Amino acid sequence: MRVGIVFEYPTVNGGENSMFAVIEWLLADARSLDLELVALCPSRGAVREQLDGLGVELVAFDRHAVRREAASNTGGSEIRERQVAALVAAVEAVRPDVLHANSLAMGRLLGAAAAQLPCPTTSHLRDILKLSKAAVRDLNQNSRLIAVSEATREFHIAQGLTVERSCVVHNGVAGPAMTETPCVIRQRIREELGIPTDADVLLTVGQIGLRKGLDTLAEAARKLAVSGRSLHWMIAGERFSQKQESVDFERQVFAAFQSAGPTVTTHRLGYRRDVADLMLASDLLVHGARQEPLGRVLLEAAALKLPIIATDVGGTREILEDGVSGKLVPADDSAGMATVIEHLLKAPKLRLGMADAAAERVARDFSVERSARQLVALWRAARDEKKSRPEA
Numbered sequence: 001m002r003v004g005i006v007f008e009y010p011t012v013n014g015g016e017n018s019m020f021a022v023i024e025w026l027l028a029d030a031r032s033l034d035l036e037l038v039a040l041c042p043s044r045g046a047v048r049e050q051l052d053g054l055g056v057e058l059v060a061f062d063r064h065a066v067r068r069e070a071a072s073n074t075g076g077s078e079i080r081e082r083q084v085a086a087l088v089a090a091v092e093a094v095r096p097d098v099l100h101a102n103s104l105a106m107g108r109l110l111g112a113a114a115a116q117l118p119c120p121t122t123s124h125l126r127d128i129l130k131l132s133k134a135a136v137r138d139l140n141q142n143s144r145l146i147a148v149s150e151a152t153r154e155f156h157i158a159q160g161l162t163v164e165r166s167c168v169v170h171n172g173v174a175g176p177a178m179t180e181t182p183c184v185i186r187q188r189i190r191e192e193l194g195i196p197t198d199a200d201v202l203l204t205v206g207q208i209g210l211r212k213g214l215d216t217l218a219e220a221a222r223k224l225a226v227s228g229r230s231l232h233w234m235i236a237g238e239r240f241s242q243k244q245e246s247v248d249f250e251r252q253v254f255a256a257f258q259s260a261g262p263t264v265t266t267h268r269l270g271y272r273r274d275v276a277d278l279m280l281a282s283d284l285l286v287h288g289a290r291q292e293p294l295g296r297v298l299l300e301a302a303a304l305k306l307p308i309i310a311t312d313v314g315g316t317r318e319i320l321e322d323g324v325s326g327k328l329v330p331a332d333d334s335a336g337m338a339t340v341i342e343h344l345l346k347a348p349k350l351r352l353g354m355a356d357a358a359a360e361r362v363a364r365d366f367s368v369e370r371s372a373r374q375l376v377a378l379w380r381a382a383r384d385e386k387k388s389r390p391e392a
Helices: 014-028 046-054 063-071 076-094 104-116 133-139 150-158 182-193 214-226 244-258 275-280 296-303 334-345 348-365 368-388
Strands: 002-006 036-041 057-060 098-101 121-125 144-147 166-168 201-205 231-236 264-270 284-287 308-311 327-329
Touching: 002 076, 002 104, 014 036, 014 046, 014 296, 014 368, 036 046, 036 076, 046 057, 057 076, 063 076, 063 104, 076 104, 098 104, 098 368, 104 121, 104 133, 121 150, 121 368, 144 150, 144 368, 150 166, 182 275, 201 275, 214 231, 214 244, 214 264, 214 334, 231 275, 244 264, 275 296, 284 296, 284 334, 296 308, 296 348, 308 334, 308 348, 327 334, 334 348
Parallel strands: 002 036, 002 098, 036 057, 098 121, 121 144, 144 166, 201 231, 201 284, 231 264, 284 308, 308 327
Antiparallel strands: none
C-alpha cells in the first residue's frame, strides 16, 4: 500500500511531530507492513528537511503558495479551484493508494478534490475549531476523519461531521532517547540559562497565541510573586500568526511576565529543538491552554516524568486524571493556577508520584506503535472500500 501524506506548513510543531513519530516507526517496519510512504509538502522548510533526512519520497505541494500567487487577481472560488488543481497534479505524480491530510485545513482541501482524485482520502482532525457549513461539507467527502481525541471527535460531530466516518486515534510518543544522563542534561540547561541548581523551575511550551492562555499564566506569575515565591519560568515557543491582535497579545503577555517582580525570572526561549532537555531541567510543566484537542507536550512531559499542571479543556482528561497523574485547573483561572503551582512546589513527593502515574499511563495507552498501527488499519480499510465500490 502506497500512502501519500500531505503537510500544510513548512514548519515543525505539535501536529508535524506527531506525524513524524508515526513515519519513523512505519519506516522501521515498512517491509513487514507492505507499506510505502510519500510526502506532499512545501518545497522548503523544516518539514521538508526532516522528511528528506528520513529518506521519504517527496513531491512539492504548497497550498498557501498557490493562494498567494492567485490572490491578487482572482476570487475565493477560483483560488480554491487552483489549489485543487495543484493538488490533483501532485497526486498524479505519485499515484498513492491512499492520500492522508495531516491537518484539518488540508483535510478540507482533500475533500474538495475527492471527486477528482484516483484514491480515497483520509484526514487528521488536530484542532477544535468552529467550522463553516462549507468546511463541514468538504471534510465529509473524506473516507475517514481521524480525531486525536474523543473530545475533538465529539466537538466536530456536533457541527455536522459524519459519525460513521469519524474515529479516534490518540497521538503516540516514543520513550526518551538520551545520549546524556538526565542529571547532566538538567545541569547543562540550567547553566546555559543562568538558573541555580536548587531553583524552582516551571516550563511552558507552545505557540504564542490567544488559545494557549499565556495571559492567564502571566497573571498567575504575578500572584506567585506577591506570595513571595521565588522561581524561574521558561517559556518555549514562537508566534506564527501575523495578525495585529496576535502581535499585541505577545507584547502584552511578556510585559506582564516581566512586571511580576524580581522573585519571578522569565526566560523567553523562542523556538527550541531541545524541548525534552528543557523538560529534564524543569520541576513542573504548566500548560494554560484554553483549547486543547490532545496536547502532545503533555504526552512528552509525562513520558519524561515531568509533573504536569494543565487546564481542564478538550482532550486533556483523556491523558491525565486529576490528582492522580496530574493536576487540572479550569481555563482562565489564574488564582487557581497559582495556588496549585505553589502547592506542588512545596510537595515534591506528591508531584513525583503523579509524574510516575502519568508515565505509566502514557507508556500503556499512548505509544507510537499503537497510533501507527491504528492509522495503517484505517488506511487499508479506506483503500479496500474504494476497491470494492463499483465505479460510477
